[in-house]
Amino acid sequence: MFKNEELEINLGPQHPSTHGVLRVKLRLDGETVRHCYPVIGYLHRGVEKICENKTFFQGQVWTDRMDYVAAVSNNLGWAEAIEKLMGISVPRRAKYIRTLLTELNRISSHLLWLGTHAMDIGAMTVFLYAFREREEILDVFESFCGARLTTTAFRIGGLRDDVPPGFEAKVQAFLDRFLPCIDEYEDLLTENRIWKKRTIGVAPISAEECLAMGVTGPVLRAAGVPYDIRKAFPYAAYDEMQFEVPTRMEADTYARYLVRLEEMRQSHRIVQQCLDGMPEGAVMAKLPKILKSEVAEVYHPIEAPKGELGYYLVGEKGGLNPYRFHVRGPSFVNLQALPKMTEGKLLADVIAAIGTLDVVLGEVDR
Amino acid sequence: MAITKVWIEDGCIVCNACEAECPDVFHVLAETCVIRGESRQDGVEDTNHAKNPLKVEIGTSLEAAIKAAAEGCPVTVIKFEAIASAAAPAPAAKSGEDVESAVDHALGMDSAPAVAPAEDGSLPATTGYVWDIKAAPNRQIVLPKSAPLPSYKAFVAEQEAAKVADEAKWQKQLADFETAKAKAVEEGKPEPKAPVRAVPAKNETDLVFPAPTEAQAPELKHLMELLGDKVEEAFEQAGEMTCQVKKEAILEALRFCRDDQALKFEMLADETATHYPLGQGYAFSLVYHLTSVSRSRRLRLRILVPEGFEPESAEQVYPTANWLEREIWDMFGIRFQNHTDMVRILCPEDWEGHALRKDYPTLGLGQREISFREDRGGMLMKIAMEAAGNLGINLKVPKAE
Numbered sequence: 001m002f003k004n005e006e007l008e009i010n011l012g013p014q015h016p017s018t019h020g021v022l023r024v025k026l027r028l029d030g031e032t033v034r035h036c037y038p039v040i041g042y043l044h045r046g047v048e049k050i051c052e053n054k055t056f057f058q059g060q061v062w063t064d065r066m067d068y069v070a071a072v073s074n075n076l077g078w079a080e081a082i083e084k085l086m087g088i089s090v091p092r093r094a095k096y097i098r099t100l101l102t103e104l105n106r107i108s109s110h111l112l113w114l115g116t117h118a119m120d121i122g123a124m125t126v127f128l129y130a131f132r133e134r135e136e137i138l139d140v141f142e143s144f145c146g147a148r149l150t151t152t153a154f155r156i157g158g159l160r161d162d163v164p165p166g167f168e169a170k171v172q173a174f175l176d177r178f179l180p181c182i183d184e185y186e187d188l189l190t191e192n193r194i195w196k197k198r199t200i201g202v203a204p205i206s207a208e209e210c211l212a213m214g215v216t217g218p219v220l221r222a223a224g225v226p227y228d229i230r231k232a233f234p235y236a237a238y239d240e241m242q243f244e245v246p247t248r249m250e251a252d253t254y255a256r257y258l259v260r261l262e263e264m265r266q267s268h269r270i271v272q273q274c275l276d277g278m279p280e281g282a283v284m285a286k287l288p289k290i291l292k293s294e295v296a297e298v299y300h301p302i303e304a305p306k307g308e309l310g311y312y313l314v315g316e317k318g319g320l321n322p323y324r325f326h327v328r329g330p331s332f333v334n335l336q337a338l339p340k341m342t343e344g345k346l347l348a349d350v351i352a353a354i355g356t357l358d359v360v361l362g363e364v365d366r
Numbered sequence: 367m368a369i370t371k372v373w374i375e376d377g378c379i380v381c382n383a384c385e386a387e388c389p390d391v392f393h394v395l396a397e398t399c400v401i402r403g404e405s406r407q408d409g410v411e412d413t414n415h416a417k418n419p420l421k422v423e424i425g426t427s428l429e430a431a432i433k434a435a436a437e438g439c440p441v442t443v444i445k446f447e448a449i450a451s452a453a454a455p456a457p458a459a460k461s462g463e464d465v466e467s468a469v470d471h472a473l474g475m476d477s478a479p480a481v482a483p484a485e486d487g488s489l490p491a492t493t494g495y496v497w498d499i500k501a502a503p504n505r506q507i508v509l510p511k512s513a514p515l516p517s518y519k520a521f522v523a524e525q526e527a528a529k530v531a532d533e534a535k536w537q538k539q540l541a542d543f544e545t546a547k548a549k550a551v552e553e554g555k556p557e558p559k560a561p562v563r564a565v566p567a568k569n570e571t572d573l574v575f576p577a578p579t580e581a582q583a584p585e586l587k588h589l590m591e592l593l594g595d596k597v598e599e600a601f602e603q604a605g606e607m608t609c610q611v612k613k614e615a616i617l618e619a620l621r622f623c624r625d626d627q628a629l630k631f632e633m634l635a636d637e638t639a640t641h642y643p644l645g646q647g648y649a650f651s652l653v654y655h656l657t658s659v660s661r662s663r664r665l666r667l668r669i670l671v672p673e674g675f676e677p678e679s680a681e682q683v684y685p686t687a688n689w690l691e692r693e694i695w696d697m698f699g700i701r702f703q704n705h706t707d708m709v710r711i712l713c714p715e716d717w718e719g720h721a722l723r724k725d726y727p728t729l730g731l732g733q734r735e736i737s738f739r740e741d742r743g744g745m746l747m748k749i750a751m752e753a754a755g756n757l758g759i760n761l762k763v764p765k766a767e
Contacts, residue, residue, distance in 0.1 A: 040711065084604050211659065212685045287573060295521070301663070310635060312655070316512060336689045
């Protein structure tokens with residue numbers, strides 16, 4: 001009863017709040033975390049090795065299965081990295097449709113994050129609200145490519161098909177009712193006393209530490225650094241879009257929550273601009289029947305919902321598959337900051353920290 | 367053909383594969399596999415080291431099953447003798463020569479291994495867990511045919527060589543035409559058509575290869591000034607800057623990139639490696655993707671390291687390199703000096719091999735050794751061996767302690 005030695009416990013690998021199979025070795029002094037060591041690899045499938053042995057077209061289905069809640073973003077990175085490697089120019093209409101779908105995917109990924117993060121901390125209701133809207137986005141994906149989660153939405157050089165009839169109306173219907181929904185989530189959480197107590201000042205990480213640890217995405221922006229790859233290194237059709245990069249200075253869990261909510265509003269803006277300014281024309285570039293690479297290496301980063309998603313590709317002369325394929329997953333690098341965010345804090349804050357980092361273990365382990 | 371004798375040599379791992387294939391002949395006991403008494407002329411049930419003959423009807427009717435069992439045996443201890451069957455002559459055995467060669471082939475089984483070579487002439491794997499590619503050809507390994515290291519110098523050299531070859535081809539065409547013309551004039555025939563120099567086909571696709579160009583960006587020039595002769599090569603390709611430095615100078619280069627006011631690359635976005643088994647004087651390229659958040663610029667630093675070289679860890683400059691370098695150690699087997707936690711990250715600690723090397727197979731490796739220490743009665747082991755045998759996986763035989 002009055003023991004005061006340090007206690008070592010395992011959080012996970014099978015724990016509902018770890019969002020997958022993440023194991024965290026914790027050394028506790030009472031309720032205070034003295035040491036935190038994430039152990040990963042339980043979901044390792046060797047995606048990089050597999051893609052190196054598949055053709056450029058076949059590799060895309062594996063990118064769906066890395067960050068499986070943001071498959072469209074992964075597809076976009078994959079397609080654009082290969083286009084950069086080979087020097088393919090994509091038609092403008094295809095770029096717009098890609099941007100539209102990727103932004104919808106950002107909303108759906110943030111909704112899933114919001115629901116599960118709130119549920120981890122103890123607010124059950126938001127989960128049901130968030131999934132109500134996410135369902136509509138998945139319906140849009142289904143009408144576009146037939147799949148809801150593992151989309152394989154794009155092709156190298158553009159899109160396989162143009163959007164189906166009635167697509168624009170469907171997206172517009174979603175946009176029309178989505179903004180009030182964000183206000184509903186805010187009603188439930190933003191001024192909620194329990195929510196504020198569980199998130200304000202919890203799991204802080206400063207901007208300097210973020211940059212040193214390579215942490216990107218909403219976590220970095222909530223620390224006051226307006227680094228968004230959509231603005232810094234524009235890709236797809238983002239250079240033609242008007243949007244803002246929300247930042248906060250507090251660098252805690254509450255600030256990240258506010259940043260992500262604001263990001264959903266900005267995504268809504270981008271989708272609306274894509275719909276309004278959708279150009280006419282072809283959706284597929286003119287390509288040879290068989291795509292062969294030349295000797296080149298590219299690193300193509302995109303702003304995935306979780307942060308910087310980078311694909312590194314090395315091409316071989318006349319190669320049908322990448323000589324080397326590497327994924328810089330935002331979840332993998334961000335998770336590394338977990339000890340920095342939790343050591344010296346309370347055990348209950350570890351759960352909040354895992355939630356606020358928004359890791360998907362399929363991408364961490366690949 | 368018919369099987370006359372079949373016997374089991376020492377080294378059976380009791381995997382049950384043969385009994386599953388041909389239960390009338392093989393019977394797997396706790397220690398080894400035996401040949402059933404019912405199938406033999408002498409009626410004894412043992413491993414048949416004495417090579418007593420099989421019953422004739424069994425040897426003829428179950429020939430295919432016995433052969434399949436012998437081929438499927440993971441440790442190839444099932445051996446057999448066969449002769450050309452009188453009851454069922456081979457369809458090709460019409461002329462005397464064919465019969466002779468068939469008999470020769472059958473008798474050749476005595477000395478040659480019982481397992482027939484695969485179609486491509488290579489022998490199947492003998493035991494489990496072989497690293498040697500030649501000894502285990504069923505492992506799928508696609509070894510690269512070249513070492514595609516992107517480089518401006520190599521690209522220019524290749525273009526020059528192509529130009530020279532093209533010119534030589536054209537000169538040869540011209541010379542051929544001249545001789546043909548002279549010959550035609552001599553013989554009084556009409557002159558042949560003059561050759562037309564081939565022009566490269568017009569590119570009708572939206573595909574333009576991003577060729578490497580000389581270093582123009584101010585960052586690259588500044589870095590080249592700072593590092594002097596430690597820079598091996600600097601070029602730009604596909605809008606990306608690449609600077610290859612000497613492998614000993616990587617830490618210095620990273621420090622310059624982070625701290626110099628004109629460079630200010632605050633973040634290490636990514637660090638990874640590529641395996642080049644055919645590289646001349648190097649085996650791996652290590653690339654560091656740096657990002658300047660304040661200036662929105664990116665830079666790739668590259669070093670080439672030979673097998674066994676341990677580069678300095680970038681962790682001292684960029685703490686994020688910790689996990690990234692652990693992943694490189696895990697996947698490529700490159701160890702880093704002064705790294706605080708040099709252990710595997712994605713694979714378990716006791717994993718054999720490094721998966722992203724080009725000589726690591728995509729099939730046939732990766733089964734884990736199972737420890738049977740706690741399994742006193744041997745039941746777990748039997749089940750595991752059975753399951754593994756059904757899957758065609760070779761487990762190591764546990765050693766007695």
